[in-house]
Amino acid sequence: MKKITAVKKSIITAVCIALCVVLPQAFHAIPNAGAVYSPMHIPVLLCGLICGGPFGLLCGLAGPLFASLFTGMPPAAKLPPMMIECAVYGCVTGLLARTVHTKSTYADLYISLVGGMLAGRIAAGLAKALIFSAGAYSMAAWAGGYFVTALPGIVIQLALLPSIVFALMKAGLIPARYPKK
Amino acid sequence: MKQLPVGLYQPGSSVIHRLDGSAKLLCLFILLAGVVHTASLPGYGIWAAFTVCLIRLAHIPPGTAFGSAARLKWFFGVILLMNLCFYGPEHPWMRWWIFCPSYEGLIQGIHVVARVFLLLVLSNVLMVSTAPLAMTDAMERLLSPLRLIGVPTDLAAMILSVAVQFIPTFFEETDNIRKAQTARGARFDSPKLWEKAKAVLPLLVPVFLAAFQRADELSLAMEARGYRTDRRVWKKKYPPYQAADWLALLLCAALAAAFIII
Numbered sequence: 001m002k003k004i005t006a007v008k009k010s011i012i013t014a015v016c017i018a019l020c021v022v023l024p025q026a027f028h029a030i031p032n033a034g035a036v037y038s039p040m041h042i043p044v045l046l047c048g049l050i051c052g053g054p055f056g057l058l059c060g061l062a063g064p065l066f067a068s069l070f071t072g073m074p075p076a077a078k079l080p081p082m083m084i085e086c087a088v089y090g091c092v093t094g095l096l097a098r099t100v101h102t103k104s105t106y107a108d109l110y111i112s113l114v115g116g117m118l119a120g121r122i123a124a125g126l127a128k129a130l131i132f133s134a135g136a137y138s139m140a141a142w143a144g145g146y147f148v149t150a151l152p153g154i155v156i157q158l159a160l161l162p163s164i165v166f167a168l169m170k171a172g173l174i175p176a177r178y179p180k181k
Numbered sequence: 182m183k184q185l186p187v188g189l190y191q192p193g194s195s196v197i198h199r200l201d202g203s204a205k206l207l208c209l210f211i212l213l214a215g216v217v218h219t220a221s222l223p224g225y226g227i228w229a230a231f232t233v234c235l236i237r238l239a240h241i242p243p244g245t246a247f248g249s250a251a252r253l254k255w256f257f258g259v260i261l262l263m264n265l266c267f268y269g270p271e272h273p274w275m276r277w278w279i280f281c282p283s284y285e286g287l288i289q290g291i292h293v294v295a296r297v298f299l300l301l302v303l304s305n306v307l308m309v310s311t312a313p314l315a316m317t318d319a320m321e322r323l324l325s326p327l328r329l330i331g332v333p334t335d336l337a338a339m340i341l342s343v344a345v346q347f348i349p350t351f352f353e354e355t356d357n358i359r360k361a362q363t364a365r366g367a368r369f370d371s372p373k374l375w376e377k378a379k380a381v382l383p384l385l386v387p388v389f390l391a392a393f394q395r396a397d398e399l400s401l402a403m404e405a406r407g408y409r410t411d412r413r414v415w416k417k418k419y420p421p422y423q424a425a426d427w428l429a430l431l432l433c434a435a436l437a438a439a440f441i442i443i
Contacts, residue, residue, distance in 0.1 A: 006410040008400035010336060014343035015351075015396040019388070022351040026359070026384055042385070062341055069304045070348065072253065072297045076217045156382065164389050173393040 004175055009051040013059050016047035020063030020086075021070050038153035040064060041117075044086045045161055048093030049112060050174055056090025081132050085124035092119040105177045109162045117154065121146040189349065190312050196425065197239035197310045202319030203419075204426035208433040209307050215437030216299045222288075224440060225295040231436065232302050239310045246309070250301045257294045264290030317342035322419050336410050343399070351392060358387045 004012075023039040044063055048056025064082045068074055074082050093116030100111045125142040147154070168174045192198075197205070216228055236246045268286035275282065311319070321338035328334050362384055422430075
């Protein structure tokens with residue numbers, strides 16, 4: 001399969017933004033699923049991995065905004081820090097996916113994912129500490145909210161995203177990272 | 182899951198339908214800022230009256246206008262109850278186990294529910310009264326200042342409009358896959374949390390595969406028709422705002438400013 005075209009990247013980004021609205025509704029039946037499973041992060045991270053930083057950034061900004069406008073979740077008060085978090089996820093994951101080449105697809109994916117997820121959590125924590133909840137946000141709240149509560153979501157994302165990328169490669173919907181000669 | 186919470190476009194010739202799409206989008210953002218800054222119950226009453234006026238002006242049937250919010254009645258109930266029982270433990274009416282219902286909790290619950298409700302209904306009015314193409318143009322117009330720093334705003338607007346078109350399709354597709362997984366024994370309705378979570382996970386890979394299949398087909402069709410992202414043939418000239426657009430913007434800004442300042 002040839003390199004992924006800019007038009008296809010654009011449409012994949014649109015698809016991922018739409019999934020940011022749809023996926024959280026699938027998790028709706030589970031109490032507190034948004035904070036625990038973070039379903040909106042999955043399409044954003046995937047968009048970054050496949051399409052690169054700029055498209056991941058757009059997906060991270062527009063995904064939560066559309067979800068809030070269409071479904072009321074996340075609520076308006078939580079929207080700005082979430083947009084920052086998701087934008088950094090998409091952007092950093094995409095940039096790392098472009099720059100990291102270890103000759104192993106799994107290693108590349110995990111390095112990009114972990115880097116993006118850490119950067120997004122740090123950015124969201126900084127945004128809350130400096131802007132949105134200045135003076136009322138502690139390190140314990142950050143660690144509790146972004147690592148302890150969200151642990152099931154982190155595990156799901158780390159297990160699921162490489163599987164989705166491989167499934168898409170196998171289905172021929174995206175090119176293989178290291179094509180067999 | 183089966184129904185999209187926000188209504189689809191309904192053609193019409195009302196004052197609201199005739200407003201410029203970007204003016205309506207700007208008005209929505211201004212109104213949302215005002216709603217978020219509202220801190221009193223009478224304030225929400227004013228917003229509710231304003232929203233009803235908008236719905237009447239747009240000639241939208243009440244079922245369509247409030248349908249999206251009505252579908253979330255259980256969600257609103259849970260939010261209200263949770264705030265009532267857990268928000269204000271300092272001055273509770275009574276204490277029982279972990280529950281301490283209080284007046285502060287009730288007020289906080291009403292605040293949250295009223296904000297989400299208004300946000301949903303206002304977004305609904307915009308979506309029902311604005312054609313998808315007008316929405317794309319509106320987004321492109323609002324994003325156009327970003328051209329100065331090299332952001333391809335026409336591409337971004339195209340991506341956002343395609344995303345909006347895909348949302349109902351994916352709701353339907355996810356629902357179909359969900360039914361298929363239920364037929365195979367997935368227990369989405371199980372009262373056990375772990376079983377619910379286990380049932381949702383096998384839903385994700387087929388949803389992504391189906392979504393990317395659609396992306397592949399659409400991008401192929403666009404490329405076959407000569408669409409290119411690097412081609413900038415012409416710069417779009419947007420029509421100037423009419424008096425009605427300026428009036429709507431001024432009205433919304435004045436109302437929101439009153440709530441933000443007061």
